[in-house]
Amino acid sequence: MTMAIRRLALTVSRYSGAQRLFRLWSRGPTVLFYHGIEENILDREVQALHLSLRAFERQIAFVRCNREVVSMDYLYECIASGRGLDPRQVILTFDDGYKNNLRVVAPLLNAWKLPFTIFVSSRHISEGCRFPNYYIRAAILYTQSESIHLRSIRQTFPLTTRTKRSAALATIIAAVKKAPQHVVDEVILECREQLSRAQWEDLDADFFSEEPMSWQDVRRVSEMGATIGSHCHDHCILHSNQNEEEVCRQLNQSKSTIEKNVAACRYMAYPNGTVADVSSVGYAAAKSAGFRIAFTSVPGEITRDVDRFFAPRIFATADFEEFCYLLNRTSLQNQVYTMARLQGGASGNQATIEPN
Numbered sequence: 001m002t003m004a005i006r007r008l009a010l011t012v013s014r015y016s017g018a019q020r021l022f023r024l025w026s027r028g029p030t031v032l033f034y035h036g037i038e039e040n041i042l043d044r045e046v047q048a049l050h051l052s053l054r055a056f057e058r059q060i061a062f063v064r065c066n067r068e069v070v071s072m073d074y075l076y077e078c079i080a081s082g083r084g085l086d087p088r089q090v091i092l093t094f095d096d097g098y099k100n101n102l103r104v105v106a107p108l109l110n111a112w113k114l115p116f117t118i119f120v121s122s123r124h125i126s127e128g129c130r131f132p133n134y135y136i137r138a139a140i141l142y143t144q145s146e147s148i149h150l151r152s153i154r155q156t157f158p159l160t161t162r163t164k165r166s167a168a169l170a171t172i173i174a175a176v177k178k179a180p181q182h183v184v185d186e187v188i189l190e191c192r193e194q195l196s197r198a199q200w201e202d203l204d205a206d207f208f209s210e211e212p213m214s215w216q217d218v219r220r221v222s223e224m225g226a227t228i229g230s231h232c233h234d235h236c237i238l239h240s241n242q243n244e245e246e247v248c249r250q251l252n253q254s255k256s257t258i259e260k261n262v263a264a265c266r267y268m269a270y271p272n273g274t275v276a277d278v279s280s281v282g283y284a285a286a287k288s289a290g291f292r293i294a295f296t297s298v299p300g301e302i303t304r305d306v307d308r309f310f311a312p313r314i315f316a317t318a319d320f321e322e323f324c325y326l327l328n329r330t331s332l333q334n335q336v337y338t339m340a341r342l343q344g345g346a347s348g349n350q351a352t353i354e355p356n
């Protein structure tokens with residue numbers, strides 16, 4: 001089915017009320033996750049994690065009309081007490097800690113009196129450095145070299161066309177997502193070497209969307225009502241190739257740094273957050289670090305039997321009809337979540353699955 005036909009089918013099913021049928025099976029709140037929101041997107045591939053302001057406003061207008069946005073603390077109280085969980089409830093979350101969360105998101109959500117949560121990667125906030133994906137995407141798409149050899153992952157990529165550059169990006173990003181943290185750091189260094197300081201300054205200025213907040217910014221957004229949670233210290237993906245010491249450091253250091261600079265840090269979101277990105281060690285470390293809830297990117301609803309340290313979230317996709325469809329059919333995702341929990345438990349990926 002082409003995109004246009006699919007969109008038309010989704011529009012018809014929404015207006016006809018057919019999508020409302022899915023709501024009959026809905027059992028609990030939906031936690032949505034975004035990254036950044038920007039007025040202008042210059043390059044979709046470099047700024048892949050940012051949604052346009054126009055798309056965001058339309059989505060939030062839909063949520064305001066059809067759901068009730070509640071705070072993270074309220075969600076926790078409902079889970080802990082086993083009372084008050086309602087399929088109409090939506091929780092808004094933003095990962096990484098981009099400056100546009102303060103500049104664009106906070107004023108908008110404040111105007112609508114909607115609570116929200118931001119999961120920040122504490123080293124990026126402390127040092128002002130950008131995220132691995134940005135350095136990789138910008139270097140591969142904008143280097144003038146016609147090929148690149150990355151010693152850290154022992155691979156060479158031809159970069160003679162935009163298609164080849166996109167293919168190289170996909171391979172490098174996939175490799176980085178499975179690599180131990182020290183290899184991720186080496187890939188970033190190698191990518192940064194691809195462009196001169198002046199070229200980086202130009203790209204950094206063009207892609208200001210990628211800039212993380214400072215601690216002063218995080219305090220301001222917290223004063224504007226945002227709940228601040230952890231997203232590890234180095235945005236470290238907690239897969240089974242990371243050693244236990246590194247995983248514990250990532251969680252404990254981010255939690256204490258947020259608490260020193262802002263306020264109590266009670267929630268976290270696993271970077272990347274798929275089943276493979278929550279190792280048994282990561283799961284146990286999130287639990288022992290004292291978080292109330294640890295969120296994945298595994299889709300599903302927050303039901304009464306949710307595992308608080310493997311909580312589901314729904315990615316807010318850019319296309320409006322797809323977004324509405326996803327939000328209306330969250331109950332169908334519960335099966336995906338249950339399978340993911342079983343898969344994690346069965347493969348030893350998660351230590352033990354405990355309700356609440």
Ligand SMILES: [Zn+2]
Binds near residue numbers: 095096235271
């Ligand atoms: Zn992230």
